[in-house]
Every structure is written in structure tokens, then in C-alpha cells.
Amino acid sequence: MAGKIDPTLKVLIEIRNELKAHRTLLKGQGERLVALEKRQVASEIRLATELVGVARAVTEVRDLLRDRLDDRDRIDQLDSRVARLERRVGASDQS
Numbered sequence: 001m002a003g004k005i006d007p008t009l010k011v012l013i014e015i016r017n018e019l020k021a022h023r024t025l026l027k028g029q030g031e032r033l034v035a036l037e038k039r040q041v042a043s044e045i046r047l048a049t050e051l052v053g054v055a056r057a058v059t060e061v062r063d064l065l066r067d068r069l070d071d072r073d074r075i076d077q078l079d080s081r082v083a084r085l086e087r088r089v090g091a092s093d094q095s
Contacts, residue, residue, distance in 0.1 A: 005013075
């Protein structure tokens with residue numbers, strides 16, 4: 001009768017074996033989770049870096065547009081001054 005195992009002990013042994021299997025699975029899942037977290041962080045860093053680059057580009061475009069609008073105002077003012085001078089010179093040429 002020494003070869004016969006108590007049913008309670010048999011159940012406990014099965015539970016222990018299943019726990020070992022689950023621990024192994026959880027360890028593998030944990031390692032995969034750590035790798036995923038590292039990839040996620042790397043992706044976030046790349047994204048943040050690109051976002052900074054886009055913000056700089058938008059700022060540069062804004063500045064260029066602002067300069068161009070300033071130039072347009074100056075050109076309009078110069079055109080107006082030239083037209084006044086031409087009218088003044090034209091008026092004195094006719095006299």
C-alpha cells in the first residue's frame with residue numbers, strides 16, 4: 001500500500017505542477033511586456049522628436065509668411081509713392 005497516493009496529496013501535487021506551468025507562462029509574458037514597453041518608449045521618443053521638428057518647421061514657415069507680408073506692405077507703399085511722384089512730375093510736364 002506504500003505505492004498508493006492519498007487523493008488529497010495527488011490533488012495538491014497537480015495544483016503545484018499547474019502553478020509551476022503558470023509561473024513559467026507569466027514569466028514569459030512579463031518578458032514580452034518589458035520588451036513591448038521598451039518599444040513603446042522608443043516610439044514615443046521618436047514621435048516627440050519629430051513633433052519638435054514639425055513645430056520648428058511651422059515656426060519657420062510662419063516667420064517667412066510674416067516677412068513676405070511685410071515686404072508686400074512695403075511694395076504697396078513704394079508703388080503708392082511712385083504713383084504720386086509720377087502724377088506730380090506729369091502735372092509739371094504739362095505746364
